[in-house]
Amino acid sequence: MLNNNKSHPFHMVDYSPWPILSSFGTFSLLMGFIKWFHFNSSEIIILALTLTIMIVYQWWRDIVRESTFQGLHTLKVSFNMRWGMILFITSEVFFFIAFFWAFFHSSLSPTSELGLSWPPKGISAFNPMEIPLLNTLILLSSGLSITWAHHSLMENKSNSALQSLGITILLGAIFSILQAFEYMEAPFAISDSIYGSTFFMTTGLHGMHVIVGTSFLAVCFYRMMNNHLSSIHHFGFEAAAWYWHFVDVVWLFLYLSIYWWGK
Numbered sequence: 001m002l003n004n005n006k007s008h009p010f011h012m013v014d015y016s017p018w019p020i021l022s023s024f025g026t027f028s029l030l031m032g033f034i035k036w037f038h039f040n041s042s043e044i045i046i047l048a049l050t051l052t053i054m055i056v057y058q059w060w061r062d063i064v065r066e067s068t069f070q071g072l073h074t075l076k077v078s079f080n081m082r083w084g085m086i087l088f089i090t091s092e093v094f095f096f097i098a099f100f101w102a103f104f105h106s107s108l109s110p111t112s113e114l115g116l117s118w119p120p121k122g123i124s125a126f127n128p129m130e131i132p133l134l135n136t137l138i139l140l141s142s143g144l145s146i147t148w149a150h151h152s153l154m155e156n157k158s159n160s161a162l163q164s165l166g167i168t169i170l171l172g173a174i175f176s177i178l179q180a181f182e183y184m185e186a187p188f189a190i191s192d193s194i195y196g197s198t199f200f201m202t203t204g205l206h207g208m209h210v211i212v213g214t215s216f217l218a219v220c221f222y223r224m225m226n227n228h229l230s231s232i233h234h235f236g237f238e239a240a241a242w243y244w245h246f247v248d249v250v251w252l253f254l255y256l257s258i259y260w261w262g263k
Helices: 018-039 043-069 075-107 131-154 158-184 193-225 235-261
Strands: none
Touching: 018 043, 043 193, 043 235, 075 193, 075 235, 131 158, 131 235, 158 193, 193 235
């Protein structure tokens, strides 16, 4: 129960069913992927994805209620949440470093099983001047538009903030569509040696981050339309912008190393 007589600036979170339910949803999603990969059956993954989306919606609804209507996100809470987001992005950086490490470990010293060459013999790499370059331009443009949206919000220009944020969401969706098309036209698969596994794991992980970031920004767009964000109280949007810039920077490293240098 909400206690308005507290004598500290911290947010004592109420009991919530969403963390444990989201754990079950994520576990079911993993089982669904395994069944989909091995038995080409999508019933579990569709059910688990639906369950996870419903849980995420209700969890975010509670957070919006706490931050916007109940005033529980004080300056102290916002400060700690900023540090939490910084540490989360730092952990994501090291997550990607592991996959880049695997790529460079194999590409800098290809073994005899790979034909002593990189890409391995028999694998035709993507042309970096086609869809990869277009996706690079799209993400760089989205970085500009999200910065535009942030500055517009800080200057109380709501229409400009909505327009630029909408452009960012559109560019993120176009990126995902182009990457899906690239995967469908790929001349190699994830099972094609270390090249295929590192390529699809790294680009696929980044693609998942783009989808998550686009969803994050879409929620911010909805909140902005409903006047949940102000020039001095908009950490939700700020965190989404940080995440999106992180996605942009990772893609630059990915494009230069895997698509351009490793072709």
